Amino acid sequence: MLANKEDLYNIITSDTLTYHQKLMSLGNAAERLFNPMELLGYTQEEWDYINNQMICDLNEGYAIYRPRYIIPDYSVYMKNGCKFLDLPAPKDLDEALDGLLILYSHVPSITTYPVFIGHLDMLLDPFVKDEQQDYIKIKRFLNHIDKMIPDSFCHANVGPKDTLAGRLILKAVIELQNPTPNMSIKYNKETTSREFAELAAKACLLVSKPSFANDEYYKSDLGDYALASCYNALPLAGGAYTLTRLRLGTIAKGASSTEDMVNHLLPKVAKLALSTMDKRHRFLVEKSNYFKTDFLTKEGFLKRDNFTSMIAIVGLADAVNHFLALEGISETFGSSTRGDEIATMIMEKLKEVNDNHEGVYVERTKNRYLLHAQVGAGLHEEDKNNTPAHRVKVGQEPMLLDHLKQSAPFHKYFPSGTGDLFAFDQTYVDHLDAVVDIIDGAFALGYRYITTYLKNTDLIRVTGYLVKKSEVEKYRKGEVVLRDTTWYGSQTDDNAQVFDRSLRDEANVAGK
Amino acid sequence: MLPESKLEEIYVKLHRIIPFSNVEGQGNRCSIFLQGCNINCLYCHNPETIPADDEHAKVVSLAYILNEIKKSMPFIRGITVSGGEPTLHYKKLVPLFIEVRKLGLTCYLDSNGFFDFEKIKELIEVTDKFLFDIKGVGRGLEHLCFDLKNVKGEESKNEVEKPSYMSQNIENLGKLLPLGKIEEVRLVHIKGFYDAYKTVDAIACVVKDYPEVLFKLIRVHGKGARDEAFITSKMPSVQEHEALAEYAKGIGLQHIVVIN
Incomplete structure (x- = not known):
């Protein structure tokens, strides 16, 4: 726009x-x-499909001067320090924490705040010597991040190995109950200890983080990677130039039939979206001089050729529901065999179109852009017709077991990230072994990413990031609030009722 | 070994199946509730499972149950057969457990412990763990658990004949522990029917040498019971309940979960 x-x-x-x-x-x-037709060379047709809301550029802007998501390799600082900031390599925990905080304030992104702040446990563990004292320092560091980076797309990683630093981080996260940083545990049944996994599961229930990422799966797709922002899986020492969304719910309304959608309109719109991405990348790499000027690239925190880009979807559920209705089937996505068939046809076609598109400046991902299941936004009226990612609409969710099985086959389409969320009742806090069993099961079925939370907590995962419900209430009353993510959370709840996700209590898992 | 096809021909009366349960032993499990119990606890929270028949129970084949279990995979680490009293179905459960174990799942029994050890030996062999109830000690149990004629589950002063098997369960516990077949021992703490301290003594006497065994001390509540008001009137206070837990710790039951 x-x-x-x-x-x-x-x-x-x-x-x-x-x-x-x-x-x-x-x-x-x-x-x-700047008009993108003049600045970037968008065609009239590309611009028309942005303006009819089928393609959504998330208002990223047209005069792009930094990549959307930047995933610095912070181990460079641990090893070499930072010349530009005149920081020597840290010798103890105080210097390490201090240096990281300084670095964070120099890492750009679409939000102006860093969306990735490191594999914190791996970075800090070599410096942890005194459990009690170091716990206080780590907790203060995490609290500092929450207040300094008022944007819960800021994302830390822990795992897969169980470390003392990792345990102290999780303990502090539970105590602090802060929205920021967002957090993922890279989890691998074989390398993550059961105790560390259960501690992470406990934190996930109590403070809605860390979410569990299927480490083996992501590693096989991306090599060295990190989870950033909501749950975007991206190459380490790189990131993503842009994220462009296809509003499938909106596109569906323009198609006359399932066949028309899959074979004509969807591939057409997808190709237009992909070509706008090419043009954005060219401007960013060739014109903006970002990679020539930023010390992160000069000193090896980033490499231009580790960057990729994300072509995302929202509204798979809405598209499918639309075609089910057209076909005269009174079922909804999530509980419909035909619905899953339609969804699969849509995703297979998108995959095919994307696989056939030669991307620009994305050597790291074999010159292809990566599909992403985006968590939703509230930028336009049309976002009300586009449920996040490939999720089932709130209120149409099947019981837990069926829901897990229904959603699992769609995870494979999204190497740059997807995830499902399940609200559990209080009893699971005393049965973390059962929570980890469910996560193990989900990963065995091809899940990439899963998160849980307790429905009755103030700190809640909206779709991919955390907000405090109490802060959303303040914002709705027109008060000034610290975090930009509170705006987004409020909009997304207005559109998708995400605060009311189905509670997985005894009755739900029993299928009563 | 019975082939799976045989499971088609064996029928049990099923009360219900819960695909995921986090309270029937370690991890996430599929819980299978069979119809019928050999005792009649006044506080029973699922009294509809006590009679040999119930309008909601249905006769199903073991093959049906096995198929339902498979639907919960790979999210579960095992199954727990509960009831009613699952050991009543001891012959039928053997081929089911054999097949379930082939799937890499563990098989638990949630039992009141009132069974003939020798008679169900074959079932014990294919059972990984028991979740084992101790109801209490002494003759007060006659009213609490053995008044089989008291179908309404109300407070009653009927004369009850002491059944021959009344002390069978602590003996069975003593036999199962050295076999490594016990995961947890549970006591529902209720006032007025047995001496809670003597009961804990009796449990500690056999369990304390097995520190890995969990002792779950549950404060009774009336919800779901047939005579809710009566059971509620027999609830110990939180303080009384905690005091009993402290006592249990003091005499060597270290691995305790207290449920209020």
């Missing part, structure tokens, strides 16, 4: 934005002052 001077004025005079939120919004609007 193009911006204008009036947008700038409205941001400047807003009574609900903090200073930093205004600055960030002004920056984004400035990028959208």
